[in-house]
Amino acid sequence: MQEFRVYLSLILFAFIVAVDVYSWQGIRTLLKNKSPKLKGSLKFVFWQVSILSALMMFYTVFNSEMSLGLRNFTTASFVTIYLSKVVFILFLLVDDVIRFLRFGFRFIKKKASLSPTLPEGNKISRQDFLLKTGLAASAVPFILLSKGAWNGGYRYRIHKTQVHLPNLPSAFKGLKILQISDIHSGSWSDQDALARGIQMAMSLKPDIIFFTGDLVNNRSEEVYPWMDLLSKLQAPMGVLSILGNHDYGDYIHWDSPAAKAVNLELLKKAHADLGWHLLLNEHITLEKSGQRIGIIGVENWGDRGRFQKLGDLEKATKNIPNVPVKLLLSHDPSHWDSKVRHETPDIDLTLAGHTHGFQFGVETDWLRWSPSQYLYEQWAGHYQKGQQQLYVNRGFGFLGFPGRVGILPEIGLLKLV
Numbered sequence: 001m002q003e004f005r006v007y008l009s010l011i012l013f014a015f016i017v018a019v020d021v022y023s024w025q026g027i028r029t030l031l032k033n034k035s036p037k038l039k040g041s042l043k044f045v046f047w048q049v050s051i052l053s054a055l056m057m058f059y060t061v062f063n064s065e066m067s068l069g070l071r072n073f074t075t076a077s078f079v080t081i082y083l084s085k086v087v088f089i090l091f092l093l094v095d096d097v098i099r100f101l102r103f104g105f106r107f108i109k110k111k112a113s114l115s116p117t118l119p120e121g122n123k124i125s126r127q128d129f130l131l132k133t134g135l136a137a138s139a140v141p142f143i144l145l146s147k148g149a150w151n152g153g154y155r156y157r158i159h160k161t162q163v164h165l166p167n168l169p170s171a172f173k174g175l176k177i178l179q180i181s182d183i184h185s186g187s188w189s190d191q192d193a194l195a196r197g198i199q200m201a202m203s204l205k206p207d208i209i210f211f212t213g214d215l216v217n218n219r220s221e222e223v224y225p226w227m228d229l230l231s232k233l234q235a236p237m238g239v240l241s242i243l244g245n246h247d248y249g250d251y252i253h254w255d256s257p258a259a260k261a262v263n264l265e266l267l268k269k270a271h272a273d274l275g276w277h278l279l280l281n282e283h284i285t286l287e288k289s290g291q292r293i294g295i296i297g298v299e300n301w302g303d304r305g306r307f308q309k310l311g312d313l314e315k316a317t318k319n320i321p322n323v324p325v326k327l328l329l330s331h332d333p334s335h336w337d338s339k340v341r342h343e344t345p346d347i348d349l350t351l352a353g354h355t356h357g358f359q360f361g362v363e364t365d366w367l368r369w370s371p372s373q374y375l376y377e378q379w380a381g382h383y384q385k386g387q388q389q390l391y392v393n394r395g396f397g398f399l400g401f402p403g404r405v406g407i408l409p410e411i412g413l414l415k416l417v
Contacts, residue, residue: 009058016057016082020050023085026092030131053078072189072402076149079401084142091134095127148360148405153398154193156200157408161382162415163389165348167324169291172416178206178235179412181331181353182214182244182395186222187402191229197396198232201411208237208286211276212353212393213244213300213331218252220266231274237286241276242297243267244331244354245307246399281316285323294326296347301339302332302354304375311335313344327351333378333392341388349389351414355379356395357407370407380407 024046031039057078060071178201188194211233216222223230233239247267254260271278279297286293301311311330320326326347328340333352340350357363357380361370372379376392383390394410 009062012057013054016050016054019082019085019089020047022089022092026088026131026134029127030135049081053081072149072187075400076145076402080142080145080149083145084138087141088134088138091130091137095130144405145401145403149401149403152359152404152408153187153402154190154197155404155408156197156396156411158200158204158411158413159381159394160413160415161391162417163349163382163391164417165325166387167348168416169288169293169324171289171291172286172293172325175208175416176204176206177351177414177416178204178209178233179212179351179391179393179414180209180233180396181212181393181410181412182356182397182399183211183223183230184214184217184246184395184397184399185226185230186217186219187398188226191226194226194229197409197411198229202232202234204411204413206235206413209233209235209239210329210351211239211241212329212351213242214246214353214395214397214399215241215244215270216267217246217399218249220263220270223267223270227270227274234275239274239276240284240295240297240329241271241278242329242331243278243280243299245300245302248300248308248310250308279316279329281310281312283316283320285321292321292323294320294323295329296320296326297329298335300331301335303334303338304332307332311339313339317344325349333376333390336388336390337377337385341385345388347388349391351391351393352378353393353395355392356399356404359395359398359401359404359407361405361407363406 024043027042027046028039031042056074060074060078180201247264249260249263254263268278268280277284279295281298283294283296286295296313296316298311298313298316300308302308317326326344328344328347328350330336330340330350330352332354333350336350336352340347355372355376358370358372361372362368363370363380368380370379378390378392380392380394383392391412391414393412394407396409396411398404398409
């Protein structure tokens with residue numbers, strides 16, 4: 001883990017230097033006709049902010065004991081400042097590419113110039129136009145990310161979805177499922193905001209609650225301060241839960257494999273203490289008025305990168321009764337396309353989370369976009385292929401960047417019809 005942090009710090013250092021040097025060149029060009037005093041003051045502010053942001057970020061990377069509040073502030077500040085700079089230098093790149101192409105064309109044609117440039121005088125040059133436009137554009141992510149870090153992580157949104165299941169027993173028609181996913185309790189810092197979110201969820205009066213993984217970021221102890229609030233998640237038919245990729249403690253250093261194993265057992269105990277029924281590659285049946293449906297829960301299985309492949313569909317469905325409808329809880333939505341649809345065609349609906357919708361994007365009636373869609377075909381909301389369906393929850397918490405922009409934390413309510 002320490003070696004990984006060293007590599008990460010080297011990549012981070014190279015990124016910071018490249019972005020700062022290049023963006024400063026653009027700002028210096030914009031200031032070419034300003035007074036030396038103003039240029040000196042802005043240069044001092046630019047480099048002081050840059051150096052302080054970089055030092056704090058390196059401190060965050062190497063200091064695992066850093067307070068949560070300071071870690072969130074540092075991460076939010078760094079992401080906001082440097083993403084804004086990246087937007088700015090994209091416009092610098094456009095100008096540099098144009099100038100490079102013009103130079104190359106002149107060289108090839110052996111001409112002194114190309115087509116006429118904008119006239120001199122009061123009209124703005126192409127370079128000044130791009131630099132000023134880039135500076136204005138960089139303010140957009142700065143404002144959005146600042147707002148998202150300020151309150152986006154706790155602006156809960158209720159998403160209601162009707163799921164049509166042709167073979168649904170009459171006793172279960174209208175069943176209301178509350179889905180909560182990706183709590184990431186190790187990132188939380190606001191008890192009052194969380195209480196409002198829990199109250200919103202309970203106001204929906206669900207019949208049953210499904211939690212689809214990632215209770216913590218790394219350590220079981222992260223959930224302890226929030227146990228009283230989370231225990232308020234209750235429903236007449238109970239709370240069923242599964243593990244997500246972060247619950248196994250794979251992303252931090254442990255003193256020994258035994259310590260890591262103990263952490264996982266303590267996390268499983270936390271599920272039990274909350275009154276949640278943790279499904280570990282197993283199934284249960286729900287019965288109502290003499291009719292039954294099956295609920296299957298698997299451990300994490302993802303087909304991206306180094307995510308765990310612990311979900312065992314064969315084990316989880318072994319000896320499952322012949323019920324007309326089967327629902328699957330599986331944290332990573334990539335499991336659905338890679339395994340579930342092909343190996344268990346009798347599973348009617350899969351509920352997943354994991355993507356967070358990247359915590360960044362746009363969701364309107366006419367546009368849905370997030371960087372998540374370049375990694376996951378199914379990244380948020382309801383999907384169907386053939387007779388099988390998938391619902392991907394946007395997540396209740398946040399990770400890394402301490403907030404959300406556009407893709408807000410979700411309280412999902414699925415109604416079976």
